Amino acid sequence: MQIEKQLDKRQQRSRKLLGEAIIALILEQGYENITIKSITERADVAYVTFFRHFESIDHLLGWVLEESINALVEMHEQSLNDETRSVPECFVQEGVLIFEHVAQHADLYRILFTSPGALAALKRTKTHVAKLAIEEFQRWVEGTSLVYEILAMSYVNNLFGLIEWWLEHGMQPDLATMAHIYTQISLAIRQSAAA
Amino acid sequence: MQIEKQLDKRQQRSRKLLGEAIIALILEQGYENITIKSITERADVAYVTFFRHFESIDHLLGWVLEESINALVEMHEQSLNDETRSVPECFVQEGVLIFEHVAQHADLYRILFTSPGALAALKRTKTHVAKLAIEEFQRWVEGTSLVYEILAMSYVNNLFGLIEWWLEHGMQPDLATMAHIYTQISLAIRQSAAA
DNA sequence: CTAGTTATGATATACTGTGTTTCATAAGTC
DNA sequence: GACTTATGAAACACAGTATATCATAACTAG
Incomplete structure (x- = not known):
C-alpha cells in the first residue's frame, strides 16, 4: 500500500x-x-x-489476488478486534460479511481456487488468516498450544472449503444459509478444543 | 487395475x-x-x-498420485462398510489407519499438497472421499439434503487439512494425537448437522 | 518355437513461449 | 524547463514441447 x-x-x-x-x-x-x-x-x-x-505469470497472479483478497483479511481483523460481542455473535456477523465479500468478488475467488498457479497465493492467505484465528483462540483460552494452532488451521480450511464449494455450486444456498452453516461448524470446531 | x-x-x-x-x-x-x-x-x-x-507432466503426476492414494480411499471404504461399530469408534479406528498410511507414504502426500500440478488430482481425490462421506451421513440420518453434502465436504477438507499440516510440521505431534484430534473435529462437524 | 504384432530407441525437425539486449521516445518527477 | 526513468519496438538466443520416420528389440498368440 x-x-x-x-x-x-x-x-x-x-x-x-x-x-x-x-x-x-x-x-x-x-x-x-x-x-x-x-x-x-x-x-x-x-x-x-x-x-x-x-518474474512470472504466477507472480503476477499472486500479486493481483492478494491485493484484492487483503480486503477480506482486513475485514476479518476488524471483526476480531471488536471485543464487545460474544463468541457466537462474532461468528454470525463475520460469516455474513465474508460471504458478501465473496459474492462481490466471485470471479477472483474462483480463480484463486481453480488456478494451479494461485496455489502459493492461496496458501499465504490461509496462513495469514490462521494466524489471526490463533490470536483469537488465545484471547478465549489462556496459554498457547499446538492444539490451538491445529484448531485455527481447521477453522481456516473449513472457511475456505465452504467458499470454494459455494462458488462451485453457483452460490446455490443463499448467503444467509451459508453464513449460518459457517457459524455452526466454526463453533463446533472451537468447542472441540475442550476434548 | x-x-x-x-x-x-x-x-x-x-x-x-x-x-x-x-x-x-x-x-x-x-x-x-x-x-x-x-x-x-x-x-x-x-x-x-x-x-x-x-500428454503432460501433470497427467503423469496425477496418474502416479491417484494410483497410490487409492489405497487410502479403499481403506476408507472398508472402514465405512463395517457397520458393527458405533460412530465414535468408527472415527477413532479410521483416524489411526489414515495417519499410519500418511506416515508410510509421506513423500507422496507431500507432493500431492505442494505441487501446483497435483491440484487436479487432489480435487478428484477429495471429491471421491466426500462422496463416501455423504453415503455415511445418509446412513445415520435418513433423507438427503444440501446440508449433508456441505458437512461431508467440511469433513474432507478438515481431514486433508490435518494431513497437510502434519506433514508441514515434520509429523510433530505423534500419530495417536493427530488421530484423536481428527476424531474430535470430525464428530464436532457431524454433530453440527443438528443445528 | 515360430510368426506376427507392437512398443521402444534414435535421430531429425518444427514450433511455441520465455527471457534478454539495445536504443529512441514519451512520460513522469522535482 | 531540465533531468530522470519507464516504455515501446525490434532482433535475437534459447529451452522445452511435440511430431515424424524407421530400424530394432520385445512381447503375444498360436
Missing part, C-alpha cells in the same frame, strides 16, 4: 493493466491457456514491460 | 519407470524444475516414449 505510492504513475498504470488483463484472460480462456504474450497484448503493453514488473 | 493387466509388459515397465522418476525428481529438485527430458533420462527411457503414455 505504501510502496504503491512510491511507484511512478507509469508503473502503476502498467501493473494495473497487466492485472486486469490476466484476470480477464483466465476467465475467458482458463489458466492453462494464458501466455505472457497474450497478457501484454490484452493489456496493450509491450511484451518486455511484463518482465520489468513480474 | 483391470486395464493395467491388459497392457503390454513393456508399457507397464515404461509407465512404472516414468512414475518412479517423476516422484524422485520432484523430491530432489522440486516440482517447478522438472522437465519431460529430465524425467525420461532419469527413467532411462526414450524422450518420445513419454508422449506415447501421457
Whole structure:
C-alpha cells in the first residue's frame, strides 16, 4: 500500500493493466491457456514491460489476488478486534460479511481456487488468516498450544472449503444459509478444543 | 487395475519407470524444475516414449498420485462398510489407519499438497472421499439434503487439512494425537448437522 | 518355437513461449 | 524547463514441447 505510492504513475498504470488483463484472460480462456504474450497484448503493453514488473505469470497472479483478497483479511481483523460481542455473535456477523465479500468478488475467488498457479497465493492467505484465528483462540483460552494452532488451521480450511464449494455450486444456498452453516461448524470446531 | 493387466509388459515397465522418476525428481529438485527430458533420462527411457503414455507432466503426476492414494480411499471404504461399530469408534479406528498410511507414504502426500500440478488430482481425490462421506451421513440420518453434502465436504477438507499440516510440521505431534484430534473435529462437524 | 504384432530407441525437425539486449521516445518527477 | 526513468519496438538466443520416420528389440498368440 505504501510502496504503491512510491511507484511512478507509469508503473502503476502498467501493473494495473497487466492485472486486469490476466484476470480477464483466465476467465475467458482458463489458466492453462494464458501466455505472457497474450497478457501484454490484452493489456496493450509491450511484451518486455511484463518482465520489468513480474518474474512470472504466477507472480503476477499472486500479486493481483492478494491485493484484492487483503480486503477480506482486513475485514476479518476488524471483526476480531471488536471485543464487545460474544463468541457466537462474532461468528454470525463475520460469516455474513465474508460471504458478501465473496459474492462481490466471485470471479477472483474462483480463480484463486481453480488456478494451479494461485496455489502459493492461496496458501499465504490461509496462513495469514490462521494466524489471526490463533490470536483469537488465545484471547478465549489462556496459554498457547499446538492444539490451538491445529484448531485455527481447521477453522481456516473449513472457511475456505465452504467458499470454494459455494462458488462451485453457483452460490446455490443463499448467503444467509451459508453464513449460518459457517457459524455452526466454526463453533463446533472451537468447542472441540475442550476434548 | 483391470486395464493395467491388459497392457503390454513393456508399457507397464515404461509407465512404472516414468512414475518412479517423476516422484524422485520432484523430491530432489522440486516440482517447478522438472522437465519431460529430465524425467525420461532419469527413467532411462526414450524422450518420445513419454508422449506415447501421457500428454503432460501433470497427467503423469496425477496418474502416479491417484494410483497410490487409492489405497487410502479403499481403506476408507472398508472402514465405512463395517457397520458393527458405533460412530465414535468408527472415527477413532479410521483416524489411526489414515495417519499410519500418511506416515508410510509421506513423500507422496507431500507432493500431492505442494505441487501446483497435483491440484487436479487432489480435487478428484477429495471429491471421491466426500462422496463416501455423504453415503455415511445418509446412513445415520435418513433423507438427503444440501446440508449433508456441505458437512461431508467440511469433513474432507478438515481431514486433508490435518494431513497437510502434519506433514508441514515434520509429523510433530505423534500419530495417536493427530488421530484423536481428527476424531474430535470430525464428530464436532457431524454433530453440527443438528443445528 | 515360430510368426506376427507392437512398443521402444534414435535421430531429425518444427514450433511455441520465455527471457534478454539495445536504443529512441514519451512520460513522469522535482 | 531540465533531468530522470519507464516504455515501446525490434532482433535475437534459447529451452522445452511435440511430431515424424524407421530400424530394432520385445512381447503375444498360436
